[in-house]
Amino acid sequence: MTVENVQKKTVLVFGATGQQGGAVASALLSDGWGVRAFVRDTNSIKSRLLADAGADLVCGDLSDPDSVRVAMCGVFGVFSIQPSSGQGDVYGVTDEQEIRYGKMVADIAVEQKVKHLVYTSVGAAGKGPTGLGHFDSKTEIENHIRGLDICFTIIRPAAFMELLLLPGMGLDQNKFTFFIRPEQSFQVIAAQDIGKIVGVIFNRPTRFSERTIEIAGDEITGNALQQALTEAAGKDILYQRFDNALLTENDFLGRLAAVIDDGRCAGNADLTALRNEFGHLLSLKEWLDGPGREAFRAALSTSSSQVKLR
Ligand SMILES: NC(=O)c1ccc[n+]([C@@H]2O[C@H](COP(=O)([O-])OP(=O)(O)OC[C@H]3O[C@@H](n4cnc5c(N)ncnc54)[C@H](OP(=O)(O)O)[C@@H]3O)[C@@H](O)[C@H]2O)c1
Numbered sequence: 001m002t003v004e005n006v007q008k009k010t011v012l013v014f015g016a017t018g019q020q021g022g023a024v025a026s027a028l029l030s031d032g033w034g035v036r037a038f039v040r041d042t043n044s045i046k047s048r049l050l051a052d053a054g055a056d057l058v059c060g061d062l063s064d065p066d067s068v069r070v071a072m073c074g075v076f077g078v079f080s081i082q083p084s085s086g087q088g089d090v091y092g093v094t095d096e097q098e099i100r101y102g103k104m105v106a107d108i109a110v111e112q113k114v115k116h117l118v119y120t121s122v123g124a125a126g127k128g129p130t131g132l133g134h135f136d137s138k139t140e141i142e143n144h145i146r147g148l149d150i151c152f153t154i155i156r157p158a159a160f161m162e163l164l165l166l167p168g169m170g171l172d173q174n175k176f177t178f179f180i181r182p183e184q185s186f187q188v189i190a191a192q193d194i195g196k197i198v199g200v201i202f203n204r205p206t207r208f209s210e211r212t213i214e215i216a217g218d219e220i221t222g223n224a225l226q227q228a229l230t231e232a233a234g235k236d237i238l239y240q241r242f243d244n245a246l247l248t249e250n251d252f253l254g255r256l257a258a259v260i261d262d263g264r265c266a267g268n269a270d271l272t273a274l275r276n277e278f279g280h281l282l283s284l285k286e287w288l289d290g291p292g293r294e295a296f297r298a299a300l301s302t303s304s305s306q307v308k309l310r
Helices: 019-030 047-054 065-072 095-111 132-148 161-165 193-205 222-233 243-250 251-261 271-277 284-288 291-302
Strands: 010-011 034-039 056-059 078-080 116-120 150-157 173-179 186-189 211-215 218-220 238-241
Touching: 010 019, 010 116, 010 186, 019 047, 019 056, 019 116, 019 186, 019 193, 034 047, 034 095, 034 173, 034 186, 078 095, 095 116, 095 132, 095 161, 095 284, 116 132, 116 193, 132 150, 150 238, 161 186, 173 222, 173 251, 186 238, 186 284, 218 222, 222 291, 284 291
Parallel strands: 010 034, 010 078, 034 056, 078 116, 116 150, 150 211, 173 238
Antiparallel strands: 186 218
16 A cells, blocks of 8 residues: 655644544554644643653643644644543533534634544434434534535544443443344444554545545444353353333433434444455454453453443
8 A cells, every 4th residue: 555645744633532532643653643632631641641652742622712723733634533422421511512622623624724634423424313412413513524625534433342341231240231133233443443544544635535434343243242252251241232121211222222223323334445445453353352352351340230321
């Protein structure tokens, strides 16, 4: 694969202390890019680790457009990500805030004459209203970006493999409870592969300009998940779909199950084409045996009894 003649400069990475942004920062740093990490607290442990790895920290908050403007000054590229209401109370962000932040980052990128904006959306975006605010928000941000005068690439990641590690899914009780049916196909991606893909995209702005790419590393079923988890745990893990009663009584979970059932959130990425374009991407088994191994083993012993699933 040839690389366009991009003079490697600096990319401003939002969410660099998080899963996607962290993976992007890491991939760019190891590829020789300068990384400016937009962080809310320069003294947090994750911020310090970023600085130790070679990133420049710039302090700001998405609620403060001036801090975004200052951070973006003189950068070649921007990796744009926003927290969402789908993450529950973690960041307390509303769908309206997510939309405002996503549009604002893109508008300032135009104003600052950024050469390449990469926005991370979600697989369910652009497939009609889903009734889930944190999916529909991303459709709106995507549409806004497409109307701007800027070189952009939109990626739509499938569900992260890291979702398996969330407490509350029952791993500590030798089971795993999720949305998919035993025979239903569902795509997943390791966070580190999002970084790898974004690294390739920043190296080839012309090739990836104005493209929207669904990304995933593997396609599983409930049955395949049970087998992979059992092998990785070294003991039987029973896969089961969330109880119908729970999906009926919990509006959020019910809507998520509906968009997985109707295919819009099950993933439509072309795994062969992705591997041709971006190189090897981890299968779930490889992730469980490799980068996810330690955290998976910890999840096996993390009590889920106190966790409320939205
Ligand atoms: N989970 C999935 O399967 C999946 C799949 C596709 C898309 N998504 C989408 O991915 C996004 C979350 O990505 P992620 O998992 O990488 O996030 P994450 O790990 O939770 O990290 C969120 C990042 O956003 C930063 N942040 C939060 N509030 C901020 C603010 N007001 N100003 C500036 N930075 C702020 C956090 O920084 P601090 O260190 O300061 O807290 C952190 O770096 C959501 O929009 C979600 O809908 C998720």
